[in-house]
Amino acid sequence: MTQNANSYLIKRWIIKALCYLFFIVLFVICIGPVYMLLINATRNTVQIHGGPSLLPGTSFFENWRSLSALGIDVWLGIRNSSIVAFSSTFLTVYFSLLTAYAVVVYNFRFKKALFVFVLAMTMIPANLYLIGFFQYMHTLGLLNTFIPLIVPAIAAPATVFFFKQYLEGSLSMDLIQAARIDGASEFGIFNRIGLPLAAPGAFTMGIFSFVTAWNSFMGPLFLLGGNQDLHTLPLIMMRMQGDTYQRDLGAIYFGMAITLIPIIIVYAIFSKYIVSGIALGAVKE
């Protein structure tokens, strides 16, 4: 009897150990390349050619200077990417929330039909829209400006859908009625009651839209291709990649690290919100 119990415990221990081993192997596969990238950003080209290392070097600032010397303006990219990502994230979150709030709080004609239509539109992949959008922006003279990358953020059907579910669960009509009796304007009620109530959801959605905008490549490639002064980080990285074989490897690793560091910092702090956000969106379907 004790022997049976023992062998059961041993078997259980082995299975658990194998599971952890599996987890750790995948952990290394996911973190390893990123870790190596960050380490190499601090080593000089000679050291990098000498072989991989687990410990950082001392050439961080040297690489920084050499990258600027290569004529690749990472700071311009950070500036342009920040303008696009922050403004489109703000517009997406604010106007999606406003739209969802209207659908939840007010009764108006065609509300249902409108909502079903919008939901159906979330299924259409962005690819169908790009060529038509590109030609249309040319007609309006808006190619090679930030406008086509920022303004459409106001209409984000998937985010509206998320906020509608969110507000239906958290918004109390009594609170709104009470505010009305106190003489608050409808717009004031949205800003002072609706927005704060939805803040946690808005935060999660905000992170997702920011990451999407920050990493976005195809849109900027089509719409900003002709003006290098407006190139966002991904476009600058693409130009830098052409240099991979010829020039300063340390500087190139440094440039790559710059694109990842903001995302890694945000993720390190808020990974809890982000991971729970992924599942939220999917299981509701």
Added chain:
Amino acid sequence: MKKKNSISKDYYGYIFIAPFIIIFITFILFPIFNTLYLSFTDARIRPGSWRGDFVGFDNFTSLLGDHMFHMAVSNTWMLWLFNFIPQMILALVLAAMFASTTYKLKGANIFKAVYYLPNLLMPVTIAALFNTFLSLHGPLNQILVGMLGIMPEARNFGAFALDTRIVVIFLQTWMWFGQTAIVLVAGMTSISPALYESAMIDGANQVKMFFRITLPLLKPVMLFVMVTSLVGGLQMFDIPHLYAGQFGNPDNSVLTVNMFMNLRRSFPSALLGYSGAISVLLFLMSSVVALVLFRIFREPDDAKVKKVRRVNS
């Protein structure tokens, strides 16, 4: 009095949705119809030809006979299929481990967070990074040749079609398995524990329970994952474009439909109508396949579940 007051406020609904509606119609809906329109014209990126003339189905008929288009379609399917299958299996195994109530493995939140990390990184950087890793004098060759001595001499991975495909497939799997696993865990934890308890009383083991309870009940979530992965995967662009260049070389081995569309749009071709037609065909292909998948995998008892849900709500 109160009721009248609340009715009179309802017109604010129109004011609040107005920005969304205006931008939606002008910046999303109109461009979609514009793509459709352009696909029936010979519009080009050239002064005076941006609108083009109506040419009927010409673009579509020449596309169907275009050898490069056929190649792009089969590449795209191959790259998606070979990344989706291992990704799904890996995610299922991981999710079963994360959700296991028998073994209660610790640290699940940390592992989930790390497995999702590659999805957040800039695809341009990922492609550039692996290009550097796999270059002739890069770290992988240094390890395989110098440190481990497995290979006699360095291999120029970028020069082989098969190697390039494997790298693109690996990167797609690397970027997406974490997300798939997290979604599957959420699906698994929503299965009632009572089902497992009664199965355990009946003497079922872990493996049996996984195949008899978990998998069948997870079908709707898996279908959702498959369809979103398919619609997104057929749009594949960033990784192959940036890892293997705009032609997806060597031998166009990783040229996807969207990359082909971009090729035809950019110079020297500069064909707007033709690339519009490529977009339309890609959209039709992914929608038709998504609908077929829904048809095939939707079980008859799905209807029952829906009914129950409707009664509950």
